[in-house]
Amino acid sequence: AQTVTQSQPEMSVQEAETVTLSCTYDTSESDYYLFWYKQPPSRQMILVIRQEAYKQQNATENRFSVNFQKAAKSFSLKISDSQLGDAAMYFCAYLRWAGGTSYGKLTFGQGTILTVHP
Amino acid sequence: GAGVSQTPSNKVTEKGKYVELRCDPISGHTALYWYRQSLGQGPEFLIYFQGTGAADDSGLPNDRFFAVRPEGSVSTLKIQRTERGDSAVYLCASSLSGARSGANVLTFGAGSRLTVL
Known part of the structure; x- marks a missing residue:
């Protein structure tokens, strides 16, 4: 079974600074997706960024970027120019992909609470 | 609708009671979680x-939990004889199906927080 581990229960950053959240995963599959989701106090999970395992290029979405190290099974999230609105719980998630019948059965990590200080 | 809607937002019940949680997915999303x-x-x-069919129910913890989606849109999660350990936030999500670009992008609702006293 796949496992996802987030070793940082809490992180903090000053507004406008950069912070990196860590995630490692364990899988024997070759085709999969990795995600970072943000969950603010409103509880709604919001997709931040997605990485396809077969793509070597790291995904980026505006101030958010990932460092995907497939051999090391590491998938960290870098938030640049941190804003107060970035404060939330962040979850790393894994999705095995097995072709056309695959579906969104995600395996989540335990989460990292990010605090942004003004 | 524009997003995934879940009701109730919060539910407090007593141990042993029956509970239903509702999810209204994004229009056109055939996959629901x-x-x-x-x-x-x-x-x-x-x-x-x-x-309308449950394609994978492997995560349901026991037979007190059941879910339906009779018309392929709205889904109801049903919990019988609730226990204190059932207290949690129950999240619903929906997605398109089939192609890579759709099936792996889930849109979540805000969840239903269940508290069993």
């Missing part, structure tokens, strides 16, 4: 619907 998130934890998969 239920996840359970215990306090301080990441969500855990419960069940996946493709259309």
Whole structure:
């Protein structure tokens, strides 16, 4: 079974600074997706960024970027120019992909609470 | 609708009671998921619907939990004889099906927080 581990229960950053959240995963599959989701106090999970395992290029979405190290099974999230609105719980998630019948059965990590200080 | 809608937002019940949680997915999304998130934890998969049928219910913890989606749109998660350990946030998500670009992008609702006293 796949496992996802987030070793940082809490992180903090000053507004406008950069912070990196860590995630490692364990899988024997070759085709999969990795995600970072943000969950603010409103509880709604919001997709931040997605990485396809077969793509070597790291995904980026505006101030958010990932460092995907497939051999090391590491998938960290870098938030640049941190804003107060970035404060939330962040979850790393894994999705095995097995072709056309695959579906969104995600395996989540335990989460990292990010605090942004003004 | 524009997003995934879940009702009720909060539900407090007594041990042993029956509870129903409702999910209204994004219009056109044929795939629907239920996840359970215990306090301080990441969500855990419960069940996946493709259309009206439960294609994967491997995450349901026991036979007190049941879910339906009779018309392929709205889904109801039903919990019988609730226990204190059932207290959690129950998240619903929906997605398109089939192609890579759609099937792996889930849109979540805001969840239903269940508290069993």
